[in-house]
Amino acid sequence: MAFPKAELHLHIEGTLEPELAFALAARNGVTLPYADTEALREAYRFDDLQSFLDLYYALMAVLRTADDFTELADAYLARAAAQGVRHAEIFFDPQAHTVRGVPIGTVVEGLGAALDRAEERYGISTRLIMCFLRDESAESALDTLRAAGPYLDRITGVGLDSAEVGHPPAKFREVYEEAARLGLRRVAHAGEEGPAEYIREALDVLGVERIDHGLRCVEDPELVERLARERVPLTLCPLSNVRLRTIDTLKDHPLREMLAAGLMATVNSDDPSYFGGYVGDNFDAVRDTLSLTPDQLRTLARNSFLASFLDDDEPRRER
Numbered sequence: 193m194a195f196p197k198a199e200l201h202l203h204i205e206g207t208l209e210p211e212l213a214f215a216l217a218a219r220n221g222v223t224l225p226y227a228d229t230e231a232l233r234e235a236y237r238f239d240d241l242q243s244f245l246d247l248y249y250a251l252m253a254v255l256r257t258a259d260d261f262t263e264l265a266d267a268y269l270a271r272a273a274a275q276g277v278r279h280a281e282i283f284f285d286p287q288a289h290t291v292r293g294v295p296i297g298t299v300v301e302g303l304g305a306a307l308d309r310a311e312e313r314y315g316i317s318t319r320l321i322m323c324f325l326r327d328e329s330a331e332s333a334l335d336t337l338r339a340a341g342p343y344l345d346r347i348t349g350v351g352l353d354s355a356e357v358g359h360p361p362a363k364f365r366e367v368y369e370e371a372a373r374l375g376l377r378r379v380a381h382a383g384e385e386g387p388a389e390y391i392r393e394a395l396d397v398l399g400v401e402r403i404d405h406g407l408r409c410v411e412d413p414e415l416v417e418r419l420a421r422e423r424v425p426l427t428l429c430p431l432s433n434v435r436l437r438t439i440d441t442l443k444d445h446p447l448r449e450m451l452a453a454g455l456m457a458t459v460n461s462d463d464p465s466y467f468g469g470y471v472g473d474n475f476d477a478v479r480d481t482l483s484l485t486p487d488q489l490r491t492l493a494r495n496s497f498l499a500s501f502l503d504d505d506e507p508r509r510e511r
C-alpha cells in the first residue's frame with residue numbers, strides 16, 4: 193500500500209539486496225560463498241534471530257567505501273518512496289563496520305550523502321539512528337558513542353540491537369545516560385525474542401522514547417496497560433516476526449489486539465531484503481491476513497508520524 197507513512201524501524205544494512213551484494217562484492221574484490229543471487233536468496237531461511245544475524249553480519253563484508261553506503265541508502269530510499277514512505281528513521285550498526293576496519297566516518301558520510309538529497313530525489317525526510325550491538329560490551333558501546341562525536345550533527349539518536357536474550361537493557365545504562373547528555377533521542381529493541389521485562393527495563397533504566405518490536409509485551413497485561421497509558425510507540429515488524437519465528441504464522445500476530453488495547457503500534461520492515469518485503473508489503477500482509485479495517489490502517493499510518501522524531505525539539509512522551 194502506497195499511502196503516506198513513516199518508517200521508524202529499518203536497519204539500512206538489512207536492505208542489502210542480493211543483486212547489490214554481488215555488485216559490491218565484485219567491485220571490492222570480496223568473494224561471497226554463494227554461486228549467485230539465487231543461491232544467496234535460498235540461504236534466507238532462518239530459525240531464529242541469531243541465525244539471521246549470522247548471515248546479516250557476514251554479508252556486510254561487501255560494504256567498504258562511502259560510495260557503497262551511499263548506493264545502499266539510495267536503493268532503499270527509491271524502494272521506500274515507491275511504497276509511500278515520506279519519512280524514514282534509519283538504523284545503522286557502526287560496530288559491525290568498525291570491527292572490519294571501516295571507520296564510522298566512512299559509514300556516516302556515505303549514508304549522509306544519500307540522505308542529504310532524499311527530500312529532493314524521493315520526497316523523503318530522514319533521520320539517522322546509530323545502534324549499539326547489545327552482544328558487545330558496554331565499553332565498546334561507549335567507545336562507539338565517542339567515535340561518533342564528530343558526526344553527531346548527522347545523528348538524531350541511539351538504539352540497541354543484535355542478539356537480545358542474555359543482554360538486558362540495563363547493561364547499557366551508562367552509555368544511554370551519556371547519549372541523553374549529548375541531546376540524543378533514545379530507542380531500543382526490546383521484547384522481540386527477549387522477555388517483557390526487558391521492555392520495562394528499556395523504559396525505566398535507559399529512558400527510551402520508543403520500543404523497537406515490543407511484541408512480547410502482550411504476555412504482561414500490566415505492561416500493556418502502562419504502554420497504552422503512556423502512549424509508548426512500538427515499532428512492530430510483522431514479516432520479520434514470521435521469518436525469525438517469533439510467531440508461527442502472520443495469522444498469530446497480535447496487532448489487532450494491540451490496537452484494541454490502545455497501544456501506539458506502528459508497522460515497519462526491519463530488514464526488508466531478508467524478510468520478504470518493504471514497509472508497504474508489511475502493511476499489505478497485515479491488512480489481508482488480519483483483515484484490518486481502513487480505520488485501523490489509518491491509525492497505523494498516523495501513529496507512524498506521531499511516533500517519529502520529526503519534531504526534533506523535545507522528547508514528547510510524558511511519564
Ligand code: ADE
Pocket residue numbers: 203206241248353354355381384432462463
Ligand atoms: N539487527 C538487524 N535486525 C535486527 C532485529 N530484528 N533484531 C535485533 N537486531 C537486529
Ligand code: ZN
Pocket residue numbers: 201203353381404462
Ligand atoms: Zn530491528
